[in-house]
Amino acid sequence: MSETPEVRPPVVTPGRVVIALCLVAPFVAMLWVGSYAKTDPAFIGIPFFYWYQMLWVLISTALTMLAYKLWQRDQRARRGADGGAAK
Amino acid sequence: MKDGVNGVALGVFIFFFLAVTVMGFLAARWRRAEDEHSLDEWGLGGRSFGTWITWFLLGGDLYTAYTFVAVPAAIYAAGAAGFFAVPYTILVYPLIFTFLPRLWSVSHRHGYVTTSDFVRGRFGSKGLSLAVAVTGILATMPYIALQLVGIQAVLDVMGVGGGENTNWFVKDLPLLIAFGVLAAYTYSSGLRAPALIAFVKDALIYIVIAVAIIYIPIKLGGFDDIFAKAGEAFSQVNPATGKPRGALAPGDANQWTYATLALGSALALFMYPHSITATLSSRSREVIRRNTTILPLYSLMLGLLALLGFMAIAAGVKVTNGQLAIPQLFEDMFPDWFAGVAFAAIGIGALVPAAIMSIAAANLFTRNIYRDFIKPDATPRQEAQVSKIVSLLVKVGALVFVLTMDKTVAINFQLLGGIWILQTFPALVGGLFTRWFHRWALLAGWAAGMVYGTAAAYGIASPTQKHFGGNAKEIPGIGEIGYIGLTAFVLNVLVTVVLTVVLKALKAPEGVDETRPEDYTADAGDPGVEVELPPATAGAGH
Numbered sequence: 001m002s003e004t005p006e007v008r009p010p011v012v013t014p015g016r017v018v019i020a021l022c023l024v025a026p027f028v029a030m031l032w033v034g035s036y037a038k039t040d041p042a043f044i045g046i047p048f049f050y051w052y053q054m055l056w057v058l059i060s061t062a063l064t065m066l067a068y069k070l071w072q073r074d075q076r077a078r079r080g081a082d083g084g085a086a087k
Numbered sequence: 088m089k090d091g092v093n094g095v096a097l098g099v100f101i102f103f104f105l106a107v108t109v110m111g112f113l114a115a116r117w118r119r120a121e122d123e124h125s126l127d128e129w130g131l132g133g134r135s136f137g138t139w140i141t142w143f144l145l146g147g148d149l150y151t152a153y154t155f156v157a158v159p160a161a162i163y164a165a166g167a168a169g170f171f172a173v174p175y176t177i178l179v180y181p182l183i184f185t186f187l188p189r190l191w192s193v194s195h196r197h198g199y200v201t202t203s204d205f206v207r208g209r210f211g212s213k214g215l216s217l218a219v220a221v222t223g224i225l226a227t228m229p230y231i232a233l234q235l236v237g238i239q240a241v242l243d244v245m246g247v248g249g250g251e252n253t254n255w256f257v258k259d260l261p262l263l264i265a266f267g268v269l270a271a272y273t274y275s276s277g278l279r280a281p282a283l284i285a286f287v288k289d290a291l292i293y294i295v296i297a298v299a300i301i302y303i304p305i306k307l308g309g310f311d312d313i314f315a316k317a318g319e320a321f322s323q324v325n326p327a328t329g330k331p332r333g334a335l336a337p338g339d340a341n342q343w344t345y346a347t348l349a350l351g352s353a354l355a356l357f358m359y360p361h362s363i364t365a366t367l368s369s370r371s372r373e374v375i376r377r378n379t380t381i382l383p384l385y386s387l388m389l390g391l392l393a394l395l396g397f398m399a400i401a402a403g404v405k406v407t408n409g410q411l412a413i414p415q416l417f418e419d420m421f422p423d424w425f426a427g428v429a430f431a432a433i434g435i436g437a438l439v440p441a442a443i444m445s446i447a448a449a450n451l452f453t454r455n456i457y458r459d460f461i462k463p464d465a466t467p468r469q470e471a472q473v474s475k476i477v478s479l480l481v482k483v484g485a486l487v488f489v490l491t492m493d494k495t496v497a498i499n500f501q502l503l504g505g506i507w508i509l510q511t512f513p514a515l516v517g518g519l520f521t522r523w524f525h526r527w528a529l530l531a532g533w534a535a536g537m538v539y540g541t542a543a544a545y546g547i548a549s550p551t552q553k554h555f556g557g558n559a560k561e562i563p564g565i566g567e568i569g570y571i572g573l574t575a576f577v578l579n580v581l582v583t584v585v586l587t588v589v590l591k592a593l594k595a596p597e598g599v600d601e602t603r604p605e606d607y608t609a610d611a612g613d614p615g616v617e618v619e620l621p622p623a624t625a626g627a628g629h
Contacts, residue, residue, distance in 0.1 A: 030174035031350060033337060033342035033343075034342055037338075037345075038336050039335050042311075045309055045310025045312075045314060046314065049167060049337075050393075050394065053170065053173045054173065054390040057173070057176075057177055057383050057386045060383065061380065061384075065380040068184070068377065071376070
C-alpha cells in the first residue's frame with residue numbers, strides 16, 4: 001500500500017491552498033469585529049451590523065460549498081493517480 | 088400577559104403534540120434492521136441516515152427550543168451582544184468540514200459510538216476516555232433541563248403554566264405529561280424517533296419564522312421603526328448598573344467578548360455528545376461534508392429569529408423574565424391559531440434535542456463507564472438495554488433539576504457545560520490529526536482547563552447574581568474581556584503541549600494506538616467499512 005511514495009502528488013497543491021482559504025476566510029471576517037461594529041449603512045432599515053453578518057452566512061456557505069467541490073475533485077484525481085500507479 | 092387559558096392556541100398546540108407522539112412511537116418501525124437490539128440500532132439509528140435526514144436531525148438537534156427562546160431573549164435584554172450566535176454558527180461549518188469526516192471514518196472502522204470510544208482507542212487510555220465521557224454527561228444534563236425551561240416558557244404564555252399561587256402539581260402537570268411521553272417513545276424507538284419528529288419540528292419552525300419576519304414588521308411599521316424604538320430603549324440607563332441597557336452595535340470594549348464568544352462556542356458545539364450522535368448516525372463520509380454546505384440555512388434562520396428580539400421591544404412587550412419575550416410577542420402579534428402553531432414549533436423544538444441528548448448521554452455512560460469499568464463483556468443487547476434505562480434516568484434527572492431548583496441554576500450549569508465541553512477539544516480533534524500529544528498531558532490539560540474555567544465562572548458577579556453572573560472575564564496577559572471557555576481552552580492547550588514535551592523526554596509510556604492512518608479517510612464501501620457494521624461493538628460473544 002505504501003510502496004509507491006515517489007509517485008504521490010505533493011501534499012500542498014494550489015487546489016488545496018484555495019480550499020484552505022475558503023475555510024479560513026469566514027474566521028477572519030467574523031472575528032474582526034471592528035470591521036463591522038457599526039450601524040450604517042442600513043439595509044431596509046436593518047443596521048449594518050446585523051445584515052452584514054447575515055450576508056456572511058450566505059458567503060461562508062458559498063465558500064464551504066466551493067471547498068467541498070474542490071475537495072471532491074482533488075480526491076478523485078488522487079484516487080485516479082493512485083490506482084494508475086499502484087496497479 | 089393575558090389572563091386565563093388561550094383555548095385556540097392550546098388546542099393547536101395539543102394537536103401537533105399528539106401528532107408527533109404518534110410519530111415517535113411509529114418511528115420504531117421506520118427503516119428497521121434485522122437485529123434491532125444493539126447500540127448501533129437504538130443509539131445511532133442503524134448508522135443509515137442519508138443527507139437530508141442527517142440535515143433535519145442535526146438541525147433539530149443543534150438549534151434547540153432553548154436557542155429559539157434564549158437568543159432573541161439576549162437581544163431583547165442587551166442588543167448587539169446577543170447576536171454573537173450568528174457568527175458562532177457561521178464558524179461552526181468550515182470548522183467541522185475539516186475534522187468531522189475523519190471522526191466518521193475512524194468510528195466506522197472501529198465501531199465507535201461515542202467520542203470517548205475514539206479517545207480510548209486512539210490513546211489507549213481509559214482515564215482520558217472517562218474524563219471525556221464524564222465531561223460530556225455533565226455538560227449535557229443541564230442542556231436537557233433547559234429544553235424543559237423552553238417548554239415551560241411556552242406553557243406559561245398559553246396560560247396553562249399556572250401562576251405563582253397554583254398548586255405545584257397542577258402547575259407542572261403539563262410538563263410532566265410532555266416529558267413522560269418523550270421518555271416513552273425515546274425508550275422504544277431510540278434515535279429514530281427524534282429523526283422522524285425533526286421533520287415536523289423544522290417544517291413548523293421555518294413556517295413560523297418566515298411568517299414572523301414578514302408579518303410582524305408590517306404590523307410594527309417596518310424595520311426602520313423597529314430599530315429606532317429598540318435603539319431608544321437600549322440607550323436608557325439601567326439604574327442597577329449605571330450603564331445603558333445595551334447597544335445596536337458593540338462598542339470597542341465589547342468586541343473581544345463578541346469574537347471570543349463566537350469562536351469558543353463554535354469550537355465547543357461539536358464536542359457535545361448529541362452533535363456527535365447525530366453525526367455518526369449518517370450513512371457515509373460524504374453525507375457529513377455535504378451537510379456542512381447545507382446546514383448554514385439554519386444559521387440564516389437563527390439570524391432572522393434573533394431580530395425578533397428587537398421586534399419584541401418595538402412591540403412594547405414587557406416581561407421581567409426575558410425568556411418569555413418571544414412567546415409573548417407571538418401571542419400579542421399573531422391570531423390565536425397561528426400563535427398555537429408557533430408554540431407547537433417551540434415545544435416540539437424542545438422534544439427533539441432532549442431525546443437526542445438523553446440518548447447521547449446514555450451512550451456515553453454505557454460505552455465508557457458501564458462497559459469499560461463495570462461489565463467489560465457486555466453483549467450488544469445488554470448495552471442497548473443499559474442505554475435505554477440510562478436515557479430514562481437522565482431525563483428524570485433533568486426534570487427533577489428543573490422542578491426543584493431555580494431556573495437560573497440550570498442556566499448557570501449550561502454556561503459551565505459550554506466551558507467544560509470545550510476542554511475535550513484537544514483530545515478529540517487533536518487526536519484526529521496527530522498522535523503527538525501524550526495521553527497524560529491531555530488529561531492534565533483537560534483538568535487545568537476545567538478548574539480554571541469553573542473557578543473563573545464562579546467568580547463573576549452580576550447585578551442579580553453573586554456567582555456565575557456571566558461568561559466573560561478579563562483574559563490574563565491581554566487585558567481584554569473575553570469568553571472564559573476560550574481562555575481555559577488556551578490554557579488547556581498550553582499545559583498539554585508543555586507536558587507532552589516533558590513526558591516524551593522522560594519516555595513515559597505512550598499507550599497503544601489501535602487506529603491506523605488509513606482509518607481516518609475510509610469511506611462507506613471501502614473494505615472494513617460496510618454499511619451494515621460488523622459487530623465490532625460486541626467484543627466477545629454475539
